[in-house]
Amino acid sequence: MNRRLWQRLTMGRHRSQLEGDLRDYYNSAFDTGWDVEIEGRIHARVSRAIATQRTTSRVPGSIFHLKRFMGPHVAAVICAGAVLLAFGGMIDGGRGGSQAQVQPTSSPRTVQPARSNANAKLSLVSVQPPTSVAMAV
Amino acid sequence: MYEECLPVVLKYMLARVRDPVLAEDLAGDVFERAVRAWPTFEHRSSPTTWVLGIAHHVVSHHWRKVRTQPVQVAEVPAEHIDTNEATPEEQVERYDDAERVRRVLAHLPAKEQELLALRFAADLSFRDIAAVLEVREVTVRVRVHRVMRRLERMLLVVEG
Numbered sequence: 386m387n388r389r390l391w392q393r394l395t396m397g398r399h400r401s402q403l404e405g406d407l408r409d410y411y412n413s414a415f416d417t418g419w420d421v422e423i424e425g426r427i428h429a430r431v432s433r434a435i436a437t438q439r440t441t442s443r444v445p446g447s448i449f450h451l452k453r454f455m456g457p458h459v460a461a462v463i464c465a466g467a468v469l470l471a472f473g474g475m476i477d478g479g480r481g482g483s484q485a486q487v488q489p490t491s492s493p494r495t496v497q498p499a500r501s502n503a504n505a506k507l508s509l510v511s512v513q514p515p516t517s518v519a520m521a522v
Numbered sequence: 523m524y525e526e527c528l529p530v531v532l533k534y535m536l537a538r539v540r541d542p543v544l545a546e547d548l549a550g551d552v553f554e555r556a557v558r559a560w561p562t563f564e565h566r567s568s569p570t571t572w573v574l575g576i577a578h579h580v581v582s583h584h585w586r587k588v589r590t591q592p593v594q595v596a597e598v599p600a601e602h603i604d605t606n607e608a609t610p611e612e613q614v615e616r617y618d619d620a621e622r623v624r625r626v627l628a629h630l631p632a633k634e635q636e637l638l639a640l641r642f643a644a645d646l647s648f649r650d651i652a653a654v655l656e657v658r659e660v661t662v663r664v665r666v667h668r669v670m671r672r673l674e675r676m677l678l679v680v681e682g
Contacts, residue, residue: 400670400674403670403673403674403677404642404670406619406620406622406623407623407638407641407642408642408645409619409620409623410619410620410623410624410627410642411533411537411638411639411642411643413620423528423532423546423549424524424528426546426550427524427528427546427549427550427553428524430550430553430554431550431553431554431557434554434557434558435557
């Protein structure tokens with residue numbers, strides 16, 4: 386018989402035998418069977434994950450809703466816009482505050498902090514007695 | 523889904539990580555992800571294949587995280603060998619075969635061990651393995667053929 390053919394035939398026999406040995410090995414070494422405890426533990430873990438997911442996705446207008454109903458790209462653009470708006474608002478707020486505090490004035494007498502002005506007005510208002518009380522006195 | 527997939531996923535995990543506790547933990551992780559991703563399942567493959575695809579990613583992520591590879595290959599307890607209707611000589615022979623395979627498998631790289639685990643532990647077809655590993659079916663056939671040829675040569679050396 387041709388030597389190459391003989392080799393192929395013997396290798397084929399080895400191959401099927403090896404496949405059988407491998408199946409036996411994996412079935413015997415890693416066969417866990419059907420363990421109810423394992424199933425229970427994994428089921429509990431998955432149930433917790435589902436409950437968490439439901440709680441999270443119940444929040445109306447959340448990122449999950451945006452992603453689900455509008456697609457990931459639109460959701461990303463909307464979120465980025467919201468972040469930019471919030472950031473812009475913070476910057477504007479910061480500028481307003483700094484302008485109020487650093488406003489230069491020519492004479493030191495006119496420089497008064499806004500809070501002290503308000504307090505002064507409040508104190509004036511509170512000092513003035515109501516007319517009815519004044520009349521009674 | 524559990525009844526169909528859990529035994530296969532557990533066996534695959536055990537074959538990859540060799541630690542029953544870790545295998546169960548990772549299997550839980552796999553099913554957690556599977557349940558979350560279930561709405562995206564397009565039914566292009568069987569649920570088992572789809573879940574094993576997730577398992578493949580989970581194990582790869584785990585090994586990347588711990589930066590080690592499994593070096594030990596599980597020993598075969600003698601009582602796990604199927605000895606129904608076998609003579610004592612056949613029992614010894616089966617145990618020897620399993621032990622021989624174990625010794626040879628220990629020298630294979632992790633990727634090749636994974637291929638064998640998918641093929642013989644999870645009992646997947648070439649097409650399903652290709653779906654799990656996200657490669658072409660021809661590639662899987664070639665890789666499995668090379669691994670088997672390598673195993674044959676190693677076994678010949680072991681047998682002397």
